[in-house]
Amino acid sequence: MSNELIEFVLVSIALLGIGIYGLSVKRNAIRMLFAVEIIVNAANLNLVAFARFMPHSGGQTLALFSIAIAAAEVAVGLALIIVAYRMYKNIDIADFRSLKG
Amino acid sequence: MADALFLAISILTIGSAIAALEMRSLVYGSIALMGTLGGIAGFYVMLDSTFVAMFQLAVYVGSIAVLILFTVMLVKRELIFKKIEDPKRKFAGIGLMLIVILALGAIIMDSGIKTITTDSDPVDFREIGGDFLTYYWPALILMALILAGSVMGALVLARREDTVENEQ
Numbered sequence: 488m489s490n491e492l493i494e495f496v497l498v499s500i501a502l503l504g505i506g507i508y509g510l511s512v513k514r515n516a517i518r519m520l521f522a523v524e525i526i527v528n529a530a531n532l533n534l535v536a537f538a539r540f541m542p543h544s545g546g547q548t549l550a551l552f553s554i555a556i557a558a559a560e561v562a563v564g565l566a567l568i569i570v571a572y573r574m575y576k577n578i579d580i581a582d583f584r585s586l587k588g
Numbered sequence: 589m590a591d592a593l594f595l596a597i598s599i600l601t602i603g604s605a606i607a608a609l610e611m612r613s614l615v616y617g618s619i620a621l622m623g624t625l626g627g628i629a630g631f632y633v634m635l636d637s638t639f640v641a642m643f644q645l646a647v648y649v650g651s652i653a654v655l656i657l658f659t660v661m662l663v664k665r666e667l668i669f670k671k672i673e674d675p676k677r678k679f680a681g682i683g684l685m686l687i688v689i690l691a692l693g694a695i696i697m698d699s700g701i702k703t704i705t706t707d708s709d710p711v712d713f714r715e716i717g718g719d720f721l722t723y724y725w726p727a728l729i730l731m732a733l734i735l736a737g738s739v740m741g742a743l744v745l746a747r748r749e750d751t752v753e754n755e756q
Contacts, residue, residue, distance in 0.1 A: 503688065547716055551640060558651065563742050
């Protein structure tokens, strides 16, 4: 193993920072979903990296579960964005003032 | 120290993550997000977790990125190329990002993680499959139900009722 654990953790921290920046600055609903995806991937990278250096199979199993749940989350999130776009004709989240059906 | 392949993949991952958030066009942004997800799959291969890497490629790069591209195509053309963000919040966001990266990085560099290395063999993927079918089988079934429910919920949410009424 030529790489150390700290390098993977630092890449993961950088991705987390970029995701937090995207969530706080962007108002485009689809771009906020991008930022959420980047944060989820940073967490998964941490899980797999620590599992490799432990070594234990539990981290990879948890990462697989996490990927599947993220897929479900993206499907529902995009459907919500489509519904909100149909209602407001915009994807700016500042315009989504009343999301009560 | 990090080798050249690691540096290349990390530059690809972080650079395309920034491009995904900052590119003007949402279509190019979602293609850049594909680059980030593929770079993460490359990290999984470097960590000897090829099973997770294949899962990442199939689920993220294969289906989620295509789903996002189709959603972008449903949006009006002006909105795809319009940058929607708070200009006032931009510097605050960059500051928050730097604070998070520097603080977490300082804590991590100060901790004992820096000295961890391993010479042991990677976990065999047969062991993961065995875990799924023995110890984690209730979680696997629950996850299947969650996935089916969320896909059905997404379909119900995105259905258009007005077109059916018009045809009648």
